[in-house]
Amino acid sequence: MPPSRIQNMIRRTEAIMVQKEPEPRSVNTGMDHVSFREFAMRLCRACIVVLLLVFAFASSYGTAHAESFDEALAHFTADDFDETITGINEIVASGNPRAEPIIRALKDGHLMFSAEKKAVYIQDDSGKLTDAATGQPITGDAPADVDTVRLSNRVRGSIDAALGGLTLLSSDPAKRMSAAEAVFKSRDASVLPTLEAAIAKEQDASVKRVLLQARAAITLSSDTASDADKLAAVEIIGNRGDQDALGLLSSLPSNSSPAVAEAAAAAVAAIQKRLILWDTVQNAWYGLSLGSVLLLAAIGLAITFGVMGVINMAHGEMVMIGAYVTFVVQDTIRDSYPRLFDYSLAIAIPLAFVVAGCVGILVERTIIRFLYGRPLETLLATWGLSLILQQAVRTMFGPNNREVGNPSFMSGAFDLGGITITYNRLWIICFALAVFVALLGLLRYTRFGLEMRAVTQNRPMAASMGIRTARIDALTFGLGSGIAGMAGVALSQIDNVSPNLGQGYIIDSFMVVVFGGVGNLWGTLVGSFLLGIANKFLEPVAGAVLGKIAILVLIILFIQKRPRGMFALKGRAVEA
Amino acid sequence: MYRDRTTTKASRWLATAAGLALTVLATVSAKAQDTIKVGILHSLSGTMAISETTLKDVVLMLIDEQNKKGGLLGKKLEAVVVDPASNWPLFAEKARELIDKDKVSVVFGCWTSVSRKSVLPVFKELNSVLFYPVQFEGEEGERNVFYTGAAPNQQAIPAVDYLMSADGGSVKRWVLEGTDYVYPRTTNKVLEAYLKQKGVADADIMINYTPFGFSDWQTEVSKIKAFGSAGKKTAVVSTVNGDANVPFYKELGNQGIKATDIPVMAFSVGEEELAGLDTKPLVGHLAAWNYFESIKTPANEAFIKEWHDFTKNPKRTTNDPMEAHYIGFNMWVQAVQKAGTTDPDKVIAALPGIKQANLTGGISEMLPNHYITKPVFIGEIRGDGQFNVVWKTKGLVPGDAWSPYLPGSKDLVADWVKLKCGNYNTVTKTCGGS
Numbered sequence A: 001m002p003p004s005r006i007q008n009m010i011r012r013t014e015a016i017m018v019q020k021e022p023e024p025r026s027v028n029t030g031m032d033h034v035s036f037r038e039f040a041m042r043l044c045r046a047c048i049v050v051l052l053l054v055f056a057f058a059s060s061y062g063t064a065h066a067e068s069f070d071e072a073l074a075h076f077t078a079d080d081f082d083e084t085i086t087g088i089n090e091i092v093a094s095g096n097p098r099a100e101p102i103i104r105a106l107k108d109g110h111l112m113f114s115a116e117k118k119a120v121y122i123q124d125d126s127g128k129l130t131d132a133a134t135g136q137p138i139t140g141d142a143p144a145d146v147d148t149v150r151l152s153n154r155v156r157g158s159i160d161a162a163l164g165g166l167t168l169l170s171s172d173p174a175k176r177m178s179a180a181e182a183v184f185k186s187r188d189a190s191v192l193p194t195l196e197a198a199i200a201k202e203q204d205a206s207v208k209r210v211l212l213q214a215r216a217a218i219t220l221s222s223d224t225a226s227d228a229d230k231l232a233a234v235e236i237i238g239n240r241g242d243q244d245a246l247g248l249l250s251s252l253p254s255n256s257s258p259a260v261a262e263a264a265a266a267a268v269a270a271i272q273k274r275l276i277l278w279d280t281v282q283n284a285w286y287g288l289s290l291g292s293v294l295l296l297a298a299i300g301l302a303i304t305f306g307v308m309g310v311i312n313m314a315h316g317e318m319v320m321i322g323a324y325v326t327f328v329v330q331d332t333i334r335d336s337y338p339r340l341f342d343y344s345l346a347i348a349i350p351l352a353f354v355v356a357g358c359v360g361i362l363v364e365r366t367i368i369r370f371l372y373g374r375p376l377e378t379l380l381a382t383w384g385l386s387l388i389l390q391q392a393v394r395t396m397f398g399p400n401n402r403e404v405g406n407p408s409f410m411s412g413a414f415d416l417g418g419i420t421i422t423y424n425r426l427w428i429i430c431f432a433l434a435v436f437v438a439l440l441g442l443l444r445y446t447r448f449g450l451e452m453r454a455v456t457q458n459r460p461m462a463a464s465m466g467i468r469t470a471r472i473d474a475l476t477f478g479l480g481s482g483i484a485g486m487a488g489v490a491l492s493q494i495d496n497v498s499p500n501l502g503q504g505y506i507i508d509s510f511m512v513v514v515f516g517g518v519g520n521l522w523g524t525l526v527g528s529f530l531l532g533i534a535n536k537f538l539e540p541v542a543g544a545v546l547g548k549i550a551i552l553v554l555i556i557l558f559i560q561k562r563p564r565g566m567f568a569l570k571g572r573a574v575e576a
Numbered sequence B: 001m002y003r004d005r006t007t008t009k010a011s012r013w014l015a016t017a018a019g020l021a022l023t024v025l026a027t028v029s030a031k032a033q034d035t036i037k038v039g040i041l042h043s044l045s046g047t048m049a050i051s052e053t054t055l056k057d058v059v060l061m062l063i064d065e066q067n068k069k070g071g072l073l074g075k076k077l078e079a080v081v082v083d084p085a086s087n088w089p090l091f092a093e094k095a096r097e098l099i100d101k102d103k104v105s106v107v108f109g110c111w112t113s114v115s116r117k118s119v120l121p122v123f124k125e126l127n128s129v130l131f132y133p134v135q136f137e138g139e140e141g142e143r144n145v146f147y148t149g150a151a152p153n154q155q156a157i158p159a160v161d162y163l164m165s166a167d168g169g170s171v172k173r174w175v176l177e178g179t180d181y182v183y184p185r186t187t188n189k190v191l192e193a194y195l196k197q198k199g200v201a202d203a204d205i206m207i208n209y210t211p212f213g214f215s216d217w218q219t220e221v222s223k224i225k226a227f228g229s230a231g232k233k234t235a236v237v238s239t240v241n242g243d244a245n246v247p248f249y250k251e252l253g254n255q256g257i258k259a260t261d262i263p264v265m266a267f268s269v270g271e272e273e274l275a276g277l278d279t280k281p282l283v284g285h286l287a288a289w290n291y292f293e294s295i296k297t298p299a300n301e302a303f304i305k306e307w308h309d310f311t312k313n314p315k316r317t318t319n320d321p322m323e324a325h326y327i328g329f330n331m332w333v334q335a336v337q338k339a340g341t342t343d344p345d346k347v348i349a350a351l352p353g354i355k356q357a358n359l360t361g362g363i364s365e366m367l368p369n370h371y372i373t374k375p376v377f378i379g380e381i382r383g384d385g386q387f388n389v390v391w392k393t394k395g396l397v398p399g400d401a402w403s404p405y406l407p408g409s410k411d412l413v414a415d416w417v418k419l420k421c422g423n424y425n426t427v428t429k430t431c432g433g434s
Helices: A003-019 A022-029 A036-078 A081-094 A099-107 A153-167 A173-186 A189-201 A205-221 A227-240 A243-249 A258-307 A315-336 A338-366 A375-397 A423-445 A447-457 A459-464 A469-491 A503-516 A521-542 A544-561 B002-032 B049-068 B088-101 B113-126 B156-164 B182-197 B218-227 B242-254 B298-311 B320-339 B344-350
Strands: A111-114 A119-123 A129-131 A413-416 A419-422 B035-041 B076-082 B106-109 B130-132 B145-147 B173-179 B205-210 B234-239 B264-266 B286-289 B355-357 B363-365 B377-381 B387-392 B412-415 B421-425
Touching: A036 A081, A036 A111, A036 A119, A081 A099, A081 A153, A099 A111, A099 A119, A099 A153, A153 A173, A153 A189, A173 A189, A173 A205, A189 A205, A205 A227, A205 A243, A227 A243, A227 A258, A243 A258, A258 A315, A258 A419, A258 A423, A258 A469, A258 A503, A258 A521, A258 B218, A315 A338, A315 A375, A315 A469, A315 A503, A338 A469, A375 A503, A419 A423, A423 A447, A423 A469, A423 A521, A447 A459, A447 A469, A459 A469, A503 A521, A503 A544, A521 A544, A521 B218, A544 B205, B035 B049, B035 B088, B049 B076, B049 B106, B049 B242, B049 B298, B049 B320, B076 B088, B088 B106, B088 B113, B106 B320, B113 B130, B113 B145, B113 B182, B130 B320, B145 B320, B156 B182, B156 B234, B156 B264, B156 B286, B156 B377, B173 B182, B173 B218, B182 B205, B182 B234, B205 B218, B218 B234, B218 B242, B242 B264, B286 B387, B298 B320, B320 B344, B320 B355
Parallel strands: B035 B076, B035 B106, B106 B130, B130 B145, B173 B205, B173 B234, B234 B264, B264 B286
Antiparallel strands: A111 A119, A119 A129, A413 A419, B286 B377, B355 B363, B377 B387, B412 B421
């Protein structure tokens, strides 16, 4: 029974009472004026009214609950954001156990409605519909006009707040944690009783801390809380110490008492001081991360340009080829072996090395070997080659970006003190260092490395010792290109996979190699990390555009002073 | 000498080749007399190929369709496709080639503003007609150009209005994030003036620019995060262009900035850009356009079906500039029919006032300032890379050639019907000329 009908019933009984209003006065005047029979009848009637009311309530209570729930659900069929929000609030208020699955489905975009049938369904991953109110599968065909209940950011805000209130008492600590965070954000005073219950019950210390913070947030934004409570709340929030806390403390209601405002201002100042410190750490981290990207892009070039002296403008395109290999690998895996997706990068890395390396060897054999010692021609030829490779990829894969996914271990982030560290950046730093170490090992401890060093240091002597210099040239160029291909696998995780991918890295790569010192791998390592960190400390001050310009100017000045870069190669090889 | 002999040989070859080319040309022009030529000036290689290739295909499709309906003025339409290769000076050369050599009656083309600026003198000098289909910064009113993309007041201003409304989250603090070139800079200037007029304090506006193809967004995104933690609802208005968007959104997702906390309203991110992206972390971020593929109207469904049939690819998306070409092309067809000729002067005179149904259920009209009326939609990114329309303007918005919010242009109007001027100053009552 809807509440309106119960209200009507009460109104009607009240009307009966009012009708009889003049008579009670006569009751007061004394028994003798009124016959006992009349009094008994009135008493009887009153009893009947009371009984009727009690009965009406008793009989309707169960259905009233169910019906208000159905009515709340009906709001979802209106296809209107205001109605949807009303629906969320009413469903939460109904206390029905179906509330959580329904709101969760709404959040995930699985709540469907049919305007024609005025019905609401939950769709599972396989596309099957179940009745939202009962949780039972629907009988017969789905209605033709089934559509998703649409969301907007305002609706999503209501969903988060509602879910927060609903899952505060969940048995899963992770759910309780996110519920507490949601309440912290929504500061919805109506969940306060549930919150108190949750705090009393909570065993997990970290969840409890967030629960207390949520309660403090509600206290701070309420008008009725006492100053003592608010001061305690300011302290709790101040201890949280992150940007959310800063936002909350700097937007206190304007009617707060001076003591509270003062405490909040002091807490804000303390947080800001702490954040400045963390900002420096964060900039350094971003610098390391940018440095690792630069190192990856440049390390292949450190071989082809640094060691062999070939100005290879098509270096960026080798990176791009590596990225496209990743795309092809992931595409095949998605189609045929979806379970292997997390290993896609492990498969792509050697494959990218081989493919890019082969392209490199082919380029060396067909173009570059005729141009040794003619840097200008090499520059033009490889630049033309870069255009050819770009357009070839564009013709083969189309001009649009290709989607390369992050495997699960590379998605997301974790907090370390006051900074957020994203997994993909962390892995890329590790990967860059691993490639660097492997390359160093290859050059120092293998026969190929030895021959390579011999050829670069003194070609005629190496040739007279029986080293096939032409073959070493081809292999060295292939090695540089192959490493660029592996870099492409890593870069596909943070950048677009498009035919233009390589262009963005070619200038940076040359910058790093020249700055670090041509022909020196350690120079490339130090150079890339130095440039990365310098860039990231300049960027917040000067902006991204000016920051980059400033870095270029600094490098030009540095090269004026030390034309051979930071770690200049000494000896006869340089003069040759 | 050896070298000389090769030169003579080469020149003889050249002469033969030229002769051959001339013969071919002659045959082509003999055949061309019973066709009307339509020029397509979109980059098919280079950086802009990602966006412009689609527009070339859509004009080819529209021409094909018109020919199936019996052509125009009893003649078949013939497409002339050139590739300016994302190279701005080459745009001007190719435009000259189209008009002078190929004798096209109309050109559909350009994407970036700099390419449009580069071809303007050519179109003026040779007196031809250009249809420009992309949203841009406005501040232009040329006689030879018809702007079927959105002016700032048909995209940026309504988008900001939406964010300020209760539905958009009553945003109080603004980050204007853009790529460093003319469109974002001008649009942000317009927006800054508009926001200040609406009472937003200087401290609540942050303007950031990044270079083209920027890929390391860590610092920028954490700056946005810090700016958004001042206790006021914050939103990002993004004029970040092209490829830089993908790492930008990836970084937003990585640093856990959700649309419910800080929504990003983009002016250059459409269905095409999202195609290369895992959109799940982006759900709820916004884009303002005059067309979305997901809008359900019979005209749009027919258009999408035809597009899939034409490209033989049921996954190809449609987007806003494609609709602009659809409207522009059909307006041009109507104008030619009305004028009874493809003569540029007569077509330019016939175009203002032409009405054409757009794909979202309204009727767009070519205005005297050579802009058109358009509806404005705010769409939310969905998990499948499409958009959900969450808001739209009541009725169609006429495009302003000159922004009323900028001090330099607030007194200017463009009117090619009554005033015959593209930059008439309403205060001094004079035409600025060009």
